[in-house]
Each structure stands twice: as structure tokens, then as C-alpha cells.
Amino acid sequence: MWNTSETLGPRSANWKGGISRTPHGYVLIYKPSHPKAINGRYVYEHIAIAEIALGRLLPATAQVHHVNGNGSDNRTSNLVICENAKYHKLLHKRARALVACGHADWLSCSYCKVYGPPSSMYVAKNGPQHYHLACCVANNAMNRRKRAARKKEQA
Numbered sequence: 229m230w231n232t233s234e235t236l237g238p239r240s241a242n243w244k245g246g247i248s249r250t251p252h253g254y255v256l257i258y259k260p261s262h263p264k265a266i267n268g269r270y271v272y273e274h275i276a277i278a279e280i281a282l283g284r285l286l287p288a289t290a291q292v293h294h295v296n297g298n299g300s301d302n303r304t305s306n307l308v309i310c311e312n313a314k315y316h317k318l319l320h321k322r323a324r325a326l327v328a329c330g331h332a333d334w335l336s337c338s339y340c341k342v343y344g345p346p347s348s349m350y351v352a353k354n355g356p357q358h359y360h361l362a363c364c365v366a367n368n369a370m371n372r373r374k375r376a377a378r379k380k381e382q383a
Contacts, residue, residue, distance in 0.1 A: 247273075254299040274302045278309050291316040297323070339363035 246258030248270060256270035263285065265271045274292045279285055281304050286292070293308040293316050294301060310316040322332040329343035335351070336343050338359045351358045 249300070252299055255302060274299070274307055277302050277304060278307050281307070282309065287311070289313070293319050337363050339367050 248256040248258075250256065255273040256266070257273050257276060258269060259265055259271045259276065260269050262271040262276070264275060272292075274294065275286060278292045286309065289312045291310045291313055293310050295306045295308060298306075308319065310319065325334050325336070325343055326332040328336070331343070331345070333346065334343045335346055335349050335358045337349065338357045340360065340363045342360075344360065346358070348360065349358045350361055350364065
């Protein structure tokens, strides 16, 4: 059995200065004393930088968003502290809309995937679905035809 005090951290033969990268491109730094350290060893660099900028630890539900989408670009000007996952997802949704159509507040139709202003769409009250009424009518008609064809095959 290995002596963990010699194989972890700076004494390890694989030591790379306390910096590692995830397969998704995020930078990890060796901080075994940090409360959010993964396996008690590494913490995401963007979390550590956000906490330094904030002057305290991030709340448990907070997430850090990379404005330019590059997980290894941890400049403070590229980081936004989100209070929760819902707000973080909203930032990503608005960024996708801005890139796709030039309007961050436009929505993508669940059926045709074309972006349009919220005023031109039906927005479901109980979920994230929004669509053009014409697309919904066409989709329902297509589903009726498919059901009729299946029923005819079974007969």
C-alpha cells in the first residue's frame, strides 16, 4: 500500500505544480483545505477567483458563469456569480438566443426551433415549452395522421 502523504500533492511523482484540467477544459487548483475541494484535494479555479473577488466563500447554491463560454478563461471580468442554477441556465439560454438571432430575449420554438419574440409565441405556464401556434397545429395534425396510419396497419 502506498503512503498517501508521499503520493498526494507536491510529493507525488505526477505533480504538475498544483494545476490540473478537466476534460471539459476547466482549471483545477490544488487546495486541500478548501471546503469545496473535490475529493478533498482540488477546487475549480473560477470558484476560488470568484470567492477572492467576493471576499468570502460562495453560498452553497451559487454557481460561477463564464461570460465567453471558455471554462479556462478565469479573468474576473469574464466571471459572473449566479445565485442559483436556475439563473445560471437563464444566462446560457439568453446567450444562445443572442448568438442565434441577435436578440437575447427571443425564444426558440419547441417545434421548428426558429427564434422569435415572446409576443409571437405561446409560452406554457407549467414548463419551459414555447412555440408558434401554427407549429403546434401542424404538429398535432401530423400526430393525428400517424395515429390513423398505425391504427389502419393494426386493422
